[in-house]
Amino acid sequence: MFVSVLLLTWTCISLAEAGPECYQCTAISDPQLCTQKVYCGFEEQCYTERIQLGSHGFYYNMGCIATNLCYSIDNNDVLVGKRFDLADQATSRRKRDPACKQCCREELCNLPLCSLPADTATIPPAADIYARLLGGKTPYEGTVEVFYGGRWGAICNDDWTHYDAQVFCNMLGYTGDGARAKNGSVINSDQSKVWRDQFECRGIESGLAQCVHGTWEMRDCENRQIAGAICSSESADDGSIFLLDSANNTMARMDLKTKSFTYIPMLGLYNPGPFDFDPVQGRIYFADQTYKQINSMKSDGTDIVNFRQLEQNSSPGKTKVDPINRMLFYTDYGLNVIASVNLDGSHFQNVISSGLDSPRGLTLNPKTRTIFWTDWGQNPRIESASYDGTNRQVLISTDIRWPNSIAIDLDNNRLYYVDGTLGKIESSDLSGNDRQILFRDNGAHFYGIDVFGGYIYYTDWARSMPMRLNKDGTGLTSLGAPSFLQLSDIKVYQYNKDTSGEATVSPSVLSPKQTFLHLVGDVDSTTGRVDIYINGQWGTVCADKWTDNEAMVACHMLGFDRSLAKASKLPPTSNKVGSNSLDSVQCNGTEDNIVFCNVSAQNWAVHDCSYEGAAGLECENLPPHEMPEPVLDHFILFNDVFEGVMVRMDIETFSYTTVPLQLTNFTPIALTFDPTLQQIYFSEVKNQTSVIRQTDLRGAWVSTLGYTPQGSVIDGMAFDNKRNMIFYTDAGNNRIVSISPDGSNLNVVGFNIEQPKGLALDTNAAVVYWTDCGSQAKIESANYDGTNRRTILAEDLQFPYGIALDVAAGQLYFCDAGTKTIEVVNIDGTRRKMLYKDFRSACYGLALTSQYIFYSDWTKMNVVRINRDGSNQTPAGPDSFSQVFDVYAFDSTFTKT
Known part of the structure; x- marks a missing residue:
């Protein structure tokens, strides 16, 4: 058995004149037999290596080694020390190497390194079959692999059915209800052999070994595709062994009964x-x-x-x-x-x-x-x-x-x-x-x-x-x-069987905090198909039993007035391809979340809406001139530049609708909002210059205000609804500009700003505030006419991007992608305070409401919400976005200007 290895990063370097005392032996058959000791030199560590001796076993070398060699043996191996320090391993590469090499820096610490365990454990018989799920975005989906005869192998998907997937998901500890077969990955030339090409399961077996199959042998997959599975996310963690594999920076969930497992992906971003x-x-x-x-x-x-x-x-x-x-x-x-x-x-x-x-x-x-x-x-x-x-x-x-x-x-x-x-x-x-x-x-x-x-x-x-x-x-x-x-x-x-004295959670995992709706429309953002997100999986809501009562709850979650909701039914072809489905939703119309409408494992992912069709919504079933005011409130707007979408999301439920702009190669960057007319202004980068466009919250139309000079880069925007003016930063031309919505009255507010990014307005005092991410990062302000320009902050800043203003409190909030902080400061530069710090973050956009700070983070796949005091970080909605740039928050109870 090979011993794996782990990269070690020391948080402090000893300044002692000598290194640790280590065991030192050469070509010894067992490290435990080594008794000779030696003191290592400065910047040396203890090490042990195990070397294969043909077919006759192993021998070991032990002693001192230079610290830098502990990090670079063969330029590929990484070494393990006694301490459990994980370095940033996003770029690390590990391999299974038959020669074990390990380091440690404590006194006499190398005795147990690279040792082989005693072979006294009860090993599962060869007839046992284990299962694992690999490579999915969630632990509920991925490529199917089974362990048999001493090795892991895949299954050809030629005859892989939903019944087979049900049995497979049951082996992982998930419910078999709603389990579906899918294509896995394409087999590489060096992985063309797989375990079997078919099972014949009925869906009720306790494991794949009980399904009808021929002899186990390695087979070639004719269509080069291997089997995959999607298990229901409405499955409880009841009877689980959670594991940490520190060498792979991964966690896994193993079923307590079957010992089959699935990895917990964690977005691939965490160690x-x-x-x-x-x-x-x-x-x-x-x-x-x-x-x-x-x-x-x-x-x-x-x-x-x-x-x-x-x-x-x-x-x-x-x-x-x-x-x-x-x-x-x-x-x-x-x-x-x-x-x-x-x-x-x-x-x-x-x-x-x-x-x-x-x-x-x-x-x-x-x-x-x-x-x-x-x-x-x-x-x-x-x-x-x-x-x-x-x-x-x-x-x-x-x-x-x-x-x-x-x-x-x-x-x-x-x-x-x-x-x-x-x-x-x-x-x-x-x-x-x-x-x-x-x-x-x-x-x-x-x-x-x-x-x-x-x-x-x-x-x-x-x-x-x-x-x-x-x-x-x-x-x-x-x-x-x-x-x-x-x-x-x-x-x-395990539920109700945990350690005495501990409270245990119900095995039901459905939560309104992790259930979101997405209204997908082609015409405007108030009508379309209802998609639902449950515990990491998207699905379509089926139209059976879908009435105005259910529509009222769905529209309420999306931030609309529930009294204006109307249900519709879309043809089966409107189903989201490859999605799960939710059927038999039953609401009375007053619920705050659809999970309270008869939603459970029994109606999640069981049917595919192929007969009933998909549920649809009309959330503003009145002509615009008859709509009550305000039309919409308590929402955030943001751009996902890689996906090319603009999103309006409810502040509390995090359900959202996409503003369906019919633009080719849509690359939205900055945005702002006119709360009076409820219209959105946003910038796009086109052919090395920026264009400013306008639309409403429905997204039923879009107009172009005008193109800015060649080389312009509009990263920040703000709107003054008292003077009907748009302000924007132009990092390409190093300036702050104001312009009327019709494209007239262009005025340069500030010149010679190295890298202007975020923008905020005090419309009462007619003052503009901006961040500068240049070589001397700072936050500045000036009157609308460019006079009274002054520096508010110029110390301890690196990449201040997002900025927001609380006029009533006289405070500026800003985020810095370099210092990894969100801070607040008085508008005169006094009483600076750090509210929140996240060494992982790369904050870009920032917005305020009466209770919350919302910010975009390029290391995450969604917008993030925290309280105004910096507490209680919460992802806003599902992990379904790519790279969010600007964020705007509208809350009529909060006076920003």
Whole structure:
């Protein structure tokens, strides 16, 4: 078995005159036999390498190696150290190399590196079939693979049916209802062999092994396509093993019963680290070492938010959720603290901030409000303290080296912990007494541990699947097929069977907060087909039982007046190709969200609307001159330049409609809004110059105001509805310009602005504010006629893009894509305050309402909402967009100008 490797980034560099003491041996048959020691030089680390010796096994070399070589052996291999620091691995490349090479920098740390595990586990019989789902945008869809006869392989889709997909989805722990077969990827020339070309399932079997099939053999796929599946997103995480593969920067969800699994994609943007699961909300909290964050997401990888941004020198270790007291604790071995924060984001505090050397593992007793943690420092130990930091006690301090992880058994009041150096799993009572060595494996590198039911679940860097033991240390069993490179953390969960004292969430995962509607229209934005997003999957609403009552709820979610709603039925050809479907929706017309209208797993993704047709809407079933005022309120407008769309989204429900502009190669950049006439002004880049266009919220028409000079780049726009004037920034010509909506009265407000971007207006005082992202970044203002130009901020800025103004409060809000912050400052430049920081973000557009800040983030696939005080980050709507530029918010209760 090959040992995988992990890139290591050190948060600080030792200035000592010498490096660590290491074990040093050459051509030794077992690292555990090495007794010779040596002190390494400055900027050297300990290392171990395992080398294949023909067909006669392995030999090992151990000693010191230059630190820079730890990062670049063969220019491809990446190395693992004792510390669990994840570097930014977006550009890293890993491969399975038969020669294991690993580094570490602690004293005598290279003894367990590259060791092979003892082959004493109960291995699943060859007849067992495991399943996994790969390569999808969500954990519910992707390419089908099965494990049989010691290897993973694909299935040819020649005769792959929905019945086969139902059985396959059941193996993953999902409901079989609504499961559908689909094409997977095209087979490459070096992957032309697949497992079988057909199954004959009826959809009721417990696994693919029970389906009718011939002998297992490798077959060529005649049409070069392999099978895929789409499972229902209305499936509960009930009976799951959540896993972290640190070498691949991936998380997986394994079914507790079948041991089949699917990856949790997380948009491909995150580097997950140690995590925990909140059974009350069904959310995973994980540390991200690269961006120094603790993030939160639904267990399917959607709705990812930056729960807490940590300091630059932080190295978050273990996160642990207290579901009863609604708190989260984490260890930080960069700052040597243990911190806590409420799950609503409030009341952050450093609980333990002294006497820590390298805190790592963490577990909680919610009933007694006690923390238990492990420490890797010069004097390794296990300690405990109350939630407020008092009653601190050292529980264990002898015969312990690298206590990587710790878990608690509240049923029996026992602690369980693993030691990565001494190769043992041990138990004690909650006072550290009655210690018992339950299991020992000198070839293991134990890392994560969890206790569930009558078992101990753990991860071992030397094994490519999770492992399980009875609580007495017997019954060693591998779980599932060899599939992972370096398993680190593990969490087991099952509804109503979780650890004693913990609240558990209902297995139903349908939530109004993650259910959105999209009105897809070709004529205007008030009529069209109703598409629905449920837990990461889009689908079409079927027209059976679709009446004006259902239309009233749908139009309300989209921000329209429900009393004007009218249902329509579209032909089956209007269905969204390849989508799921929702049928038998039944509303009384007063619900706030369609999920309260008889929506469940029984009517999601079960039918395809092929008979009933698709549900349609008319949300403004009156002539424009008869519409009440205001027509629409409480919404945001934004542009997705890569998708070429303009969107109006309701502020509260995040359901949205696309403004269907009939423009070829539409590339919207900046936009602004006239609240009186409810018309949109926006810029496009055409042939190296910008054009300004105008439309209304319906999108039924579009007109061109005029083309700007050659080379103009309009990145920011604002509208003065008192003077009926449009202002815009022109980064191509280094100026701020005002113009009338009919294209007349062009006036240059400011010259010689290196890179003007965002724009905001005080229409009472006739003052324009803008950001400049030039070599000397700054925020400036001037009167409309260009006089009284002044600099408001010119320090600690890098790329200030978005800007918004609260006239009543006399405050400017701005975001900086360089400093990764959103800040507020008085319009005179005083009382500057950072509201929010996200090391991952690249903020561009910014907008204000009475309660919220909305901003576009080029690292995410949607707009983001936070409270005005910077708290409670929330993705606005589904992860369905590409690159959002400008954002405008309209809230009639908030006076912006």
